[in-house]
Amino acid sequence: MVSILNGKNRGVFSTIFLYHLFLFILIGVALAISGGFLFGFYARDLPPAPSFSSLKGRASTSTRIVAADGMILAEISGETRQWVPLHAIPRRLRYAFISVEDARFYEHGALDGLGLLRAVMTNIKAGGIKQGGSTITQQVAKYFMGGERTLDRKVKEVVLALRLERNLSKDEILELYLNLIFLGKGAYGVKAAARAYFNKNLDQLTTAEMALLAGFAQAPSRYSPSRNMEVALDRRRHVLTQMKRRGAIKARELREALAEPVILRGKKDYYNERTPYFTEYARQLLIEKVGAQGFKKGGFLVETTVNPFVQVKARQAVNELAFWQDKRQGYRGPEASFAGDNINRFIRASEKHYGEGALAAGRLYLGVVVSVDRHKATVRVGKKEGTIPLKNMRWAYRYRRFQGVTDRHITRVDKTLFVGSVIWIRVSQEDHNLYYLEQIPRVQSSLHVRDHRTGYIIAMVGGTDFDLTKYNRTVQACRQPGSTYKPIYYSLALARGWSIYKKFSDVPYSIIDPATGKKWRVANYQYAHNLSDAAKEKIMNHKVTLESALVWSRNIPSVTIFQALGGTRVASWAKRFGFTTPIIPDKGLALGASCVKINELTGAFSVFAQSGRLLPEISIKRIRSARGTIFEDRTVPEDAMLTTMDRLTRMVALVGKRQQQAIPAKAAYATSRLLRKVVTEGHNEPIQETHVIVAGKTGTASKTMDTWFSGYTSRWAGTFWLGDEKYERPLGDNDAAHLTTAPAFGRFIYETSRFYPLYEIPWEDPVSGFLREKTPHVAKNGRIPHLHPPKKKIPLAPR
Numbered sequence: 001m002v003s004i005l006n007g008k009n010r011g012v013f014s015t016i017f018l019y020h021l022f023l024f025i026l027i028g029v030a031l032a033i034s035g036g037f038l039f040g041f042y043a044r045d046l047p048p049a050p051s052f053s054s055l056k057g058r059a060s061t062s063t064r065i066v067a068a069d070g071m072i073l074a075e076i077s078g079e080t081r082q083w084v085p086l087h088a089i090p091r092r093l094r095y096a097f098i099s100v101e102d103a104r105f106y107e108h109g110a111l112d113g114l115g116l117l118r119a120v121m122t123n124i125k126a127g128g129i130k131q132g133g134s135t136i137t138q139q140v141a142k143y144f145m146g147g148e149r150t151l152d153r154k155v156k157e158v159v160l161a162l163r164l165e166r167n168l169s170k171d172e173i174l175e176l177y178l179n180l181i182f183l184g185k186g187a188y189g190v191k192a193a194a195r196a197y198f199n200k201n202l203d204q205l206t207t208a209e210m211a212l213l214a215g216f217a218q219a220p221s222r223y224s225p226s227r228n229m230e231v232a233l234d235r236r237r238h239v240l241t242q243m244k245r246r247g248a249i250k251a252r253e254l255r256e257a258l259a260e261p262v263i264l265r266g267k268k269d270y271y272n273e274r275t276p277y278f279t280e281y282a283r284q285l286l287i288e289k290v291g292a293q294g295f296k297k298g299g300f301l302v303e304t305t306v307n308p309f310v311q312v313k314a315r316q317a318v319n320e321l322a323f324w325q326d327k328r329q330g331y332r333g334p335e336a337s338f339a340g341d342n343i344n345r346f347i348r349a350s351e352k353h354y355g356e357g358a359l360a361a362g363r364l365y366l367g368v369v370v371s372v373d374r375h376k377a378t379v380r381v382g383k384k385e386g387t388i389p390l391k392n393m394r395w396a397y398r399y400r401r402f403q404g405v406t407d408r409h410i411t412r413v414d415k416t417l418f419v420g421s422v423i424w425i426r427v428s429q430e431d432h433n434l435y436y437l438e439q440i441p442r443v444q445s446s447l448h449v450r451d452h453r454t455g456y457i458i459a460m461v462g463g464t465d466f467d468l469t470k471y472n473r474t475v476q477a478c479r480q481p482g483s484t485y486k487p488i489y490y491s492l493a494l495a496r497g498w499s500i501y502k503k504f505s506d507v508p509y510s511i512i513d514p515a516t517g518k519k520w521r522v523a524n525y526q527y528a529h530n531l532s533d534a535a536k537e538k539i540m541n542h543k544v545t546l547e548s549a550l551v552w553s554r555n556i557p558s559v560t561i562f563q564a565l566g567g568t569r570v571a572s573w574a575k576r577f578g579f580t581t582p583i584i585p586d587k588g589l590a591l592g593a594s595c596v597k598i599n600e601l602t603g604a605f606s607v608f609a610q611s612g613r614l615l616p617e618i619s620i621k622r623i624r625s626a627r628g629t630i631f632e633d634r635t636v637p638e639d640a641m642l643t644t645m646d647r648l649t650r651m652v653a654l655v656g657k658r659q660q661q662a663i664p665a666k667a668a669y670a671t672s673r674l675l676r677k678v679v680t681e682g683h684n685e686p687i688q689e690t691h692v693i694v695a696g697k698t699g700t701a702s703k704t705m706d707t708w709f710s711g712y713t714s715r716w717a718g719t720f721w722l723g724d725e726k727y728e729r730p731l732g733d734n735d736a737a738h739l740t741t742a743p744a745f746g747r748f749i750y751e752t753s754r755f756y757p758l759y760e761i762p763w764e765d766p767v768s769g770f771l772r773e774k775t776p777h778v779a780k781n782g783r784i785p786h787l788h789p790p791k792k793k794i795p796l797a798p799r
Helices: 012-045 052-058 091-101 113-126 136-145 151-167 170-180 190-198 207-216 229-245 251-259 276-297 308-328 341-354 482-495 533-539 546-551 555-565 567-575 587-591 598-609 644-653 665-680 685-690 741-753
Strands: 063-066 072-076 301-304 364-372 376-381 384-389 421-427 435-438 444-450 457-461 503-505 509-512 519-522 543-545 620-624 630-633 695-700 706-712 717-723
Touching (some): 063 276, 072 276, 091 170, 091 207, 136 151, 190 207, 207 229, 207 251, 276 301, 308 444, 482 587, 482 706, 543 546, 546 665, 555 567, 555 587, 567 587, 598 665, 706 741, 717 741
Parallel strands (some): 063 301, 384 435
Antiparallel strands (some): 301 620, 364 421, 421 435, 509 519, 620 630, 706 717
16 A cells, blocks of 8 residues: 655654755756856966966076076175075975875865865864865965955966866876975075075985975964974874875884974075175176066076185275274274173173074174173173283274374273173184184275186275175276276377386476365375385385386376376277276376276286287076076176087187277287286385285375285186275375285285296287297295285375
């Protein structure tokens, strides 16, 4: 018997249930229809699904600037990233991210409803966000769609994620994800993050370090161990537990990883550590060449010309000269002065800053004086104490702001330092309990060196401290060159047929300036305090030859020569050497009163070295794009780093391109002979001591606000500058370039060239073009010159 139930006989509960079931089905169908319509609407607005290679190419990567030998100078761009293929990423590292970010990555499609539900339940139980709901595919889509948080953008992300799943393999999506994800410290992708946090390659990471990196994926700043170690360890524990649960690691490996301490070893700051001024200069040039947007995109390999060894020596030489000269001017006082409990507060802050480690010899530290007497001061730096004896701070007499007094000494420590004085110290290399009083130099110095055979910049030091000032004095400053300008117009005289034996009066005289009506007394700098009697006799004659006038840098005959040539003619001639700064052709130009840039002065002396040829300055040899194509190539065939094929390619590319002949070869040759005699016979004993074959010229601007040495070997040309860039205080009333920049240049050139074979100067015959001296000389028996104050105080005449 079959019974048919009448709908009218159903109960109230059944009726309500069926009603709501029908309603839910109706809503579901409506949502499905509207969802399909919405998907189609947004799908039409989005471009076709990109390929894996195009997605990879759209990702920003870091730009690498490297030295001539391939050493990394900087990794810069909007996003620091080094792309690494999936097969080069350790399997365990991949599963560390998958375990915590998207455990069902290889099982679901673009969206994971089950994973989303599980994440919601986990977060509710934990009372916070422990798991994210987005799949790895969605996160890749989000990167390319941008970070804007709107409903419109989220829908487009879902559409793009579905397309990615349809067009790419899971491994390709995972490779994109592991290279795109931001993991803090400016690092995008796992390779950049491994360097940023641990200074390791991916294959060097431990399981614990892999888990720590994977934990950053959700919120790098929140889980950073630098911010909160306990939170970071808890997050690492969660990642490791998930890895164990999904079989990525075993129980023993879990225990070992949980016990491993977090040791952060961030990658070195190559930018500031190695060649900050040069690297910034190269960065600015790169932006000019590729544009702001291209630079932001990144991915360039910038091959520069700088020589790391020479650069290190140049930086040492600049700092050594600046610190030495600054101390000669006296002590400007402590950085601060504390009393009472403020001293203890400073000590606690110092302990926290410097930590437990030993103080490194040679580095500057900020300390506080805790006791002092007439013979010594006791200084606290962090948790360390050391002593500054009187002999290590005798230079610290009171600084005179507008006076050129130098080389005075103190006799008591307690007249200069007091309890609570916050001072800079340097630790002795022989005894770490012994300190030296230091101060940050107020004077500035810079050095610019180029290979005059190629035009390559091989060293650039734009100041004493890039952190204090980014101003690059080698290419931005315009300073008065003093007598280093004399060879420019002497070469004009020689080009016009003047004999080096032509004689000129050396008797002081006065000139009336027709514009101002003021009297200008032309006189010479007196070197009598450190010259032999024979040398004095050579330079004190009333009649001197053109050769002697340049060798001994005599102002009086130089002004005479300048006036005979004519200021306008000299200014026009000087432009041939590559000077871009305005040249004022008045009588002051004879003594270098018209400012020049340091790198351009180096280029001018390179003209003498290269038989009158002017080579363009090159700092970036080659730029490669992210795809490896050469964007720009300025290499020269003589470049030792080129392959045979690259060298042949450049030879072909340069066929028909001739070097610019700035001045006649004979004039350059004759001037080069004189500049060699400036060193061998003139007042450049410190350079003579090195036995390195050098030609060059010193220069001292009026009131000793600037001192220079510009010179060259058969290999390099360089300019060393020291000065008071505020034009506030003379370097020293009795100072000149032969006491400051000439010895400093000698020390630098000795350190970098004493084992390198150099030819006698001039080495190229102006007619035949062959080497005059075929046997190079090696300065093995030379010695490094010392920086020392003048032996006798004498008045300084205008120069």
